[in-house]
Amino acid sequence: MLELTSANFDASVLASSDLVLVDFWAPWCGPCKLMAPVMEELAGELTEVVFAKVNVDDHSDIAQRYNILSIPTFLIFKGGQVVDQFSGSMTKDALRAKIEKHS
């Protein structure tokens, strides 16, 4: 799982040629906690997709840039562009389906 920071975000996400799933989360958010193991497992299965996360506590500038008003929120980037955005916890299968729509 790639830990995104204000310093590495552009290079790791915007400049990536792979599909990138970014999870905006925080340690105090229950539903975010639910998604952590789901993300880990999917990262092991969908190896061609980059799984990354942004701790909004530490990097509120990134959250602001993408107008995040709710967590967990997931953004899918393709060629540096946001191609999908959705919020809330979900099952592994549901998240997989959301990702596979774009790969």
Next chain:
Amino acid sequence: MPEKLIIIGSGPAGHTAAIYAARAELKPLMFEGSTPGGQLMLTTEVENWPGFPNGMMGPEMMDLFKKQSERFGTRILSENVTEVDFTASPFVVKTSTASYSSEAVIVSTGATAMWLGVPGEKEYGGRGVSACATCDGFFFKNKKIVVVGGGDSAMEESNFLTRFAETVTVIVRKDELKASKIMQERARNNPKISFVWNSEVKEIVGDGTRVSGVKIFNNKTNETTDFATDGVFVAIGHKPNTELFAGKLELDKAGYIVVRPGSTITNVEGVFAAGDVADHYYKQAITAAGTGCMAAIDAERWLASKE
């Protein structure tokens, strides 16, 4: 070989049922659904769970429930049940990828927050409209927030949101609150909280990327006014998660599963219901856990009686 017991749901009811059933060697199989841990995952401090005088964080508490279920051999699948067939024994429980069969089933699918169902609500979901103050309050530092609802959860959300927001305006349909005395008191004494009575939110408006206001209808004067706000937190109560069981189990008018009074027995022999899904009155973690225990014992006795 069919399972002996399938438990649908992983809130306090489901996990308590699992702990009891696993200790009774029923080797329960649990489907967690899309909210592993249930409603308490959406809250911060639980102050009324006996044995913890200093309170405990909801998510932490549900982590411990899960560990205790697993310790006694509960198998937990992180999946949603999408279909059930209770017409013949063994019962059939399906997910989007597989089908399972079981001699007995405990339904503990709990309840989900209701939405207003007004224009703009879906469109601005995650963009200023929220049903989870603990998740999203953080993004409203020094902003103006509206909370819709007059019950305990609305008061709790309002109080919590004042940690971040500049003002919290509670929009209440009646001219009084449904919330308990202690929760009302806390909200009324909070200088950041004010109330708009006899009023309903009819529409949520925004600039395309985020919420900018709501249209409020006063049901006494029949006037509609525009109210500027950065966020709308909806706390108008919960509805039971029983869409799956319509036509398969007896439900009451509000959609709750009907159980034989003083038990968890449904109208289908071998299917039991526990927690908020069969309780429109108490709706507490401890009562959900209590009926979860009852469901495991009811299921165990029923299975034994068949042998």
